[in-house]
Amino acid sequence: MIKISSPVEVEKLGTLRSGSLAPWVNDLSHTHGCSWSKEASYRYCQKIVRQSDPNLSLWMHLIPKQQAKALAAVYAVARVADDLTDEEIFSPLRQSALQSWKTSFEDACNQKARHPAMVALADSMSRFDVDPDLVNRFLSSCIEESGPLHFENWNQVEEFAKSSFGSLGKVVMGILGLERSDLMYWAERMSVALFITCRLRDLSVDLPRQKVFLPSDHLAEYGLDLQTLLNAPPTDSLSLAISSAVERTRWIYREAYPLVVEAGGYATALLAGVWLGGRTLLRLVDRSSAALLYSRPGLSVFTFARTMMGAGLERLPGVVT
Amino acid sequence: MIPVDSIDYCRDVLRRSGSTFAMAFKVLPPHQRDAMTAFYAFCRLVDDAVDESGDTQGARAEVARWSDRLDKIYSGKPEGQVDLALGWAVEHFEIQKRHLELILEGVAQDISVRTYDSFDDLYEYCYRVASSVGLVCVSILGELDAELELYAELTGIAVQLTNILRDVGEDAQRGRIYIPLQDLEAFGVSRQQLLEGREDEALDDLFRFEVARTRHYYNMAQASLPGGRQHELFFAETLRETYLKLFDRLEQFGVRLDSPKVSLKKSEKIGIAAKRRLHPGTIIAAMGRRSRLYRHHHVGGQSHG
Numbered sequence: 001m002i003k004i005s006s007p008v009e010v011e012k013l014g015t016l017r018s019g020s021l022a023p024w025v026n027d028l029s030h031t032h033g034c035s036w037s038k039e040a041s042y043r044y045c046q047k048i049v050r051q052s053d054p055n056l057s058l059w060m061h062l063i064p065k066q067q068a069k070a071l072a073a074v075y076a077v078a079r080v081a082d083d084l085t086d087e088e089i090f091s092p093l094r095q096s097a098l099q100s101w102k103t104s105f106e107d108a109c110n111q112k113a114r115h116p117a118m119v120a121l122a123d124s125m126s127r128f129d130v131d132p133d134l135v136n137r138f139l140s141s142c143i144e145e146s147g148p149l150h151f152e153n154w155n156q157v158e159e160f161a162k163s164s165f166g167s168l169g170k171v172v173m174g175i176l177g178l179e180r181s182d183l184m185y186w187a188e189r190m191s192v193a194l195f196i197t198c199r200l201r202d203l204s205v206d207l208p209r210q211k212v213f214l215p216s217d218h219l220a221e222y223g224l225d226l227q228t229l230l231n232a233p234p235t236d237s238l239s240l241a242i243s244s245a246v247e248r249t250r251w252i253y254r255e256a257y258p259l260v261v262e263a264g265g266y267a268t269a270l271l272a273g274v275w276l277g278g279r280t281l282l283r284l285v286d287r288s289s290a291a292l293l294y295s296r297p298g299l300s301v302f303t304f305a306r307t308m309m310g311a312g313l314e315r316l317p318g319v320v321t
Numbered sequence: 322m323i324p325v326d327s328i329d330y331c332r333d334v335l336r337r338s339g340s341t342f343a344m345a346f347k348v349l350p351p352h353q354r355d356a357m358t359a360f361y362a363f364c365r366l367v368d369d370a371v372d373e374s375g376d377t378q379g380a381r382a383e384v385a386r387w388s389d390r391l392d393k394i395y396s397g398k399p400e401g402q403v404d405l406a407l408g409w410a411v412e413h414f415e416i417q418k419r420h421l422e423l424i425l426e427g428v429a430q431d432i433s434v435r436t437y438d439s440f441d442d443l444y445e446y447c448y449r450v451a452s453s454v455g456l457v458c459v460s461i462l463g464e465l466d467a468e469l470e471l472y473a474e475l476t477g478i479a480v481q482l483t484n485i486l487r488d489v490g491e492d493a494q495r496g497r498i499y500i501p502l503q504d505l506e507a508f509g510v511s512r513q514q515l516l517e518g519r520e521d522e523a524l525d526d527l528f529r530f531e532v533a534r535t536r537h538y539y540n541m542a543q544a545s546l547p548g549g550r551q552h553e554l555f556f557a558e559t560l561r562e563t564y565l566k567l568f569d570r571l572e573q574f575g576v577r578l579d580s581p582k583v584s585l586k587k588s589e590k591i592g593i594a595a596k597r598r599l600h601p602g603t604i605i606a607a608m609g610r611r612s613r614l615y616r617h618h619h620v621g622g623q624s625h626g
Contacts, residue, residue, distance in 0.1 A: 044544030089530050092507040116541065
């Protein structure tokens with residue numbers, strides 16, 4: 001078992017996450033005739049990964065250079081979309097900025113990329129034969145997420161997760177050369193688990209914007225409904241609802257676990273990192289419980305490193321309980 | 322050869338300005354140091370002439386006069402001391418006339434324009450007043466190509482946005498608003514509120530947004546320069562890092578209309594410069610440059626300047 005004894009790390013609300021891309025996507029038309037070379041664009045993406053997610057940056061060292069660069073490009077584009085969707089600072093401009101970002105992706109598909117993240121992604125997509133529709137679906141789901149959102153049941157949540165993180169997951173699998181159907185299925189399960197983990201973590205940010213990823217039928221089991229949740233939910237009931245959602249998500253991680261074992265080679269190492277990172281974050285979510293209403297637990301390098309060491313000592317397969 | 326009287330005159334301008342550049346330029350090789358000094362003197366004199374001109378009309382006349390002087394420099398007929406030194410630098414380092422003209426356009430724009438509607442407009446202004454300076458500097462410090470052009474442009478934008486955020490209160494008191502009016506509107510901040518110095522949550526959000534945008538430009542500027550060239554351009558990188566540190570501090574304390582001007586201590590600036598100058602990569606790059614110069618002088622049989 002993974003042991004975590006430190007207090008939950010909480011990010012201050014309303015501040016930009018470290019290394020946030022914070023793009024002003026309408027700036028893309030700028031630069032006086034200078035364009036981003038592929039090399040410089042990949043450097044930019046790698047810098048974003050280093051700044052935004054040091055854990056992932058470490059894992060990227062394990063995989064071949066070309067794949068690592070392509071993953072950095074995917075990450076940078078997704079990070080912009082994610083920041084625009086989530087960060088409070090962008091709220092006055094969220095919809096138009098996300099739409100511009102999607103348009104710049106469409107431009108990139110037509111060889112007209114201007115933003116460095118898009119230049120790198122366009123190159124990676126042609127190199128690894130990535131279906132543009134997958135990225136498009138992800139960006140569309142971000143636009144959908146930028147407004148109020150709620151679901152009737154877990155099936156709907158999972159479907160949404162599949163078009164969001166799931167689409168990106170398929171892009172990543174394509175870059176890693178893992179396109180066997182069973183691997184793709186497990187990857188989709190992993191994407192769903194990661195999506196739900198992140199959305200549970202972001203409860204405090206999402207609620208004020210009327211985004212609720214705990215579906216209505218789940219809330220009803222604990223005597224809650226959308227309206228109570230948006231106002232002042234009783235913390236006991238909410239804790240139980242979160243705890244059961246966490247347990248449900250834990251099962252999805254277990255379903256996805258064969259991906260880590262079956263991927264093989266460097267992909268196993270990378271996917272193990274993602275899987276363990278997701279599980280650790282889920283554990284932090286579980287610990288936060290109803291405190292998620294006003295805090296957003298984060299995964300520090302330290303916590304992650306300790307988790308990895310713990311997992312290493314107990315051997316990875318033993319983590320699945 | 323650079324005319325001795327001219328460069329002495331430029332050095333004097335630099336010394337009298339009290340700028341820390343006087344010390345910073347000392348780490349450069351002699352030719353680059355002289356060219357940067359001449360370029361600094363040009364910028365200083367243009368600025369002073371406009372500041373002392375009294376009114377808008379006078380300022381415009383000064384800009385026009387400097388524009389004529391540039392024409393003469395580029396047609397090989399420089400007149401004043403600074404013109405002679407700059408003429409040498411222009412020839413020696415292939416400084417593009419367009420980049421110097423942009424500086425004059427920026428100064429002229431600063432005289433007449435008091436607000437900017439969109440970020441597009443502000444970007445153009447930043448490009449003229451700051452990226453142009455960066456473009457001339459990298460022409461002197463390295464070989465200007467597409468990579469360096471992008472680096473100079475983005476660094477200039479980041480630096481100027483930092484200046485704008487640092488001086489936002491002071492500028493508002495002078496009736497100037499550099500933050501795009503479209504942004505003000507999006508965040509529900511009125512022009513009047515900014516001019517009157519009334520701070521509230523909306524203004525805070527607006528400033529945090531502008532800070533985030535500036536960070537984005539620093540990120541892009543840093544990424545645009547390949548690792549190897551960072552050492553070749555250690556001086557430009559020192560300037561960028563100094564501004565980045567200033568920006569970090571600004572971000573840390575938060576942009577305020579009434580807060581004292583954020584600045585760096587001299588020791589901090591020296592620390593950044595020393596770290597860059599003494600980096601093994603910089604030393605190796607300098608050795609490479611010296612050996613290229615040696616070959617050029619002694620093996621190729623040609624001489625600079």
